[in-house]
Amino acid sequence: MRRLEIIGVEGLGEIGSGDPLGRLVVEACERQGVTLRDGDVLVLAQKVVSKSEGRAVDLHTVTPSAEASRLSAELDGKDPRLLELILRESRRIVAKGRSTIVVETHHGFVCANAGIDLSNIGTGRALLLPADPDGSARRIRDEAQRLTATALGVVITDTFGRPWRLGTTDVAIGVAGFAPLIDYRGQTDPYGYELKASVTAVADQIAGAAELVMGKTSHVPAAIVRGCELPQHDGSAQELVRPAADDLFRGGR
Amino acid sequence: MRRLEIIGVEGLGEIGSGDPLGRLVVEACERQGVTLRDGDVLVLAQKVVSKSEGRAVDLHTVTPSAEASRLSAELDGKDPRLLELILRESRRIVAKGRSTIVVETHHGFVCANAGIDLSNIGTGRALLLPADPDGSARRIRDEAQRLTATALGVVITDTFGRPWRLGTTDVAIGVAGFAPLIDYRGQTDPYGYELKASVTAVADQIAGAAELVMGKTSHVPAAIVRGCELPQHDGSAQELVRPAADDLFRGGR
Numbered sequence: 001m002r003r004l005e006i007i008g009v010e011g012l013g014e015i016g017s018g019d020p021l022g023r024l025v026v027e028a029c030e031r032q033g034v035t036l037r038d039g040d041v042l043v044l045a046q047k048v049v050s051k052s053e054g055r056a057v058d059l060h061t062v063t064p065s066a067e068a069s070r071l072s073a074e075l076d077g078k079d080p081r082l083l084e085l086i087l088r089e090s091r092r093i094v095a096k097g098r099s100t101i102v103v104e105t106h107h108g109f110v111c112a113n114a115g116i117d118l119s120n121i122g123t124g125r126a127l128l129l130p131a132d133p134d135g136s137a138r139r140i141r142d143e144a145q146r147l148t149a150t151a152l153g154v155v156i157t158d159t160f161g162r163p164w165r166l167g168t169t170d171v172a173i174g175v176a177g178f179a180p181l182i183d184y185r186g187q188t189d190p191y192g193y194e195l196k197a198s199v200t201a202v203a204d205q206i207a208g209a210a211e212l213v214m215g216k217t218s219h220v221p222a223a224i225v226r227g228c229e230l231p232q233h234d235g236s237a238q239e240l241v242r243p244a245a246d247d248l249f250r251g252g253r
Numbered sequence: 254m255r256r257l258e259i260i261g262v263e264g265l266g267e268i269g270s271g272d273p274l275g276r277l278v279v280e281a282c283e284r285q286g287v288t289l290r291d292g293d294v295l296v297l298a299q300k301v302v303s304k305s306e307g308r309a310v311d312l313h314t315v316t317p318s319a320e321a322s323r324l325s326a327e328l329d330g331k332d333p334r335l336l337e338l339i340l341r342e343s344r345r346i347v348a349k350g351r352s353t354i355v356v357e358t359h360h361g362f363v364c365a366n367a368g369i370d371l372s373n374i375g376t377g378r379a380l381l382l383p384a385d386p387d388g389s390a391r392r393i394r395d396e397a398q399r400l401t402a403t404a405l406g407v408v409i410t411d412t413f414g415r416p417w418r419l420g421t422t423d424v425a426i427g428v429a430g431f432a433p434l435i436d437y438r439g440q441t442d443p444y445g446y447e448l449k450a451s452v453t454a455v456a457d458q459i460a461g462a463a464e465l466v467m468g469k470t471s472h473v474p475a476a477i478v479r480g481c482e483l484p485q486h487d488g489s490a491q492e493l494v495r496p497a498a499d500d501l502f503r504g505g506r
Contacts, residue, residue: 167454
């Protein structure tokens with residue numbers, strides 16, 4: 001019987017810049033009586049990773065550029081300091097709504113506001129995505145593996161909207177220790193039909209599954225996903241970024 | 254400690270038109286020694302639902318229209334009979350690639366090939382999405398609840414690609430028994446900041462989580478997701494369809 005378990009990790013406390021997140025998560029698991037096992041995937045919300053990496057910005061220190069001020073007028077008075085940060089964190093603007101801006105970040109992720117968050121960080125402050133979320137995932141994995149002597153996967157999640165469908169889902173912005181895509185192409189179904197377009201974004205499904213226990217307001221910033229049976233592999237979330245040439249919905253300018 | 258469990262349901266056997274899917278899933282659970290509980294979400298792959306509803310089509314019986322033949326020439330010789338079925342199942346074409354066609358189905362879902370599948374159905378046959386997946390979910394729920402005297406949720410899943418990100422994730426095309434969106438708007442974070450854009454597509458995350466045990470070739474066409482703690486509600490997957498006026502990536506013609 002195939003069975004998967006997702007265990008919320010609580011009691012991490014408020015994370016500050018420089019905090020050793022890998023160790024803190026391992027210790028929080030121990031306090032819960034949860035022993036990490038080979039093959040467990042440790043999932044962390046981007047917020048705690050960004051906080052531990054000092055990615056919080058005091059909006060009062062941000063001077064909007066002319067482009068940010070122009071965008072603010074266009075986007076219903078959206079905070080020009082936030083827009084300045086969004087522009088700094090982006091390669092290009094993909095789309096604009098009434099007060100919404102969707103960009104491609106320097107990592108290649110397409111999301112609203114370059115993933116910059118104003119919630120759960122304190123008034124007048126903004127929290128940027130990690131500069132290198134795959135690197136963050138690798139560091140957290142190294143530390144957690146060293147302390148527990150297990151072979152782990154790590155996923156760093158963020159909450160993205162989607163075209164065509166309402167509501168957000170959590171996706172993987174950082175991955176370490178396994179391949180984020182499972183490629184079934186070339187395999188055949190029970191009728192002998194060759195599977196042609198079957199590549200599963202397993203890391204994104206793990207991210208969304210973990211959100212089911214992490215939630216948005218429940219103080220559960222991490223989770224363990226157990227039972228995925230993914231082989232150890234030197235994977236990264238960069239593999240999830242669709243190349244421009246292969247993208248029917250590139251948009252933008 | 255928040256904990257979620259996902260249990261694969263096997264041994265459903267080959268599903269044929271008219272088979273009572275709700276009863277078959279309940280019986281398969283019993284054979285596995287799994288007793289359904291209040292609050293469990295029963296997840297079923299679209300394929301078994303479509304098969305039980307007689308949505309398989311013999312491609313030899315399909316005569317392509319002029320438009321389907323024209324599209325076939327445009328799309329690298331893609332089977333004009335398949336294109337004919339795609340056009341019949343669609344409201345409009347959203348985008349075309351070299352041999353790819355993305356449409357909006359009559360349900361309002363935006364996906365490749367109108368969700369029509371050639372795998373796991375036998376050579377020369379195609380499998381359409383259920384005509385009314387929310388209705389299918391309600392019927393399966395009614396039957397399973399009647400047999401088990403429990404309050405269940407039901408999700409019917411399909412595998413969709415996404416813009417900007419490689420790989421597919423499973424999403425909900427049919428929902429019964431709970432609200433597919435969790436709306437956090439108006440709630441405040443621990444700092445008192447009001448959450449503004451936080452609506453979570455919990456049904457899609459449940460679909461993706463279930464795929465982690467159902468897989469693509471593993472003969473696990475159903476799963477139980479246990480521990481979501483979703484209140485009983487008369488929800489539907491139609492609530493997940495983003496209204497055109499609210500869509501920055503409508504595309505198409």
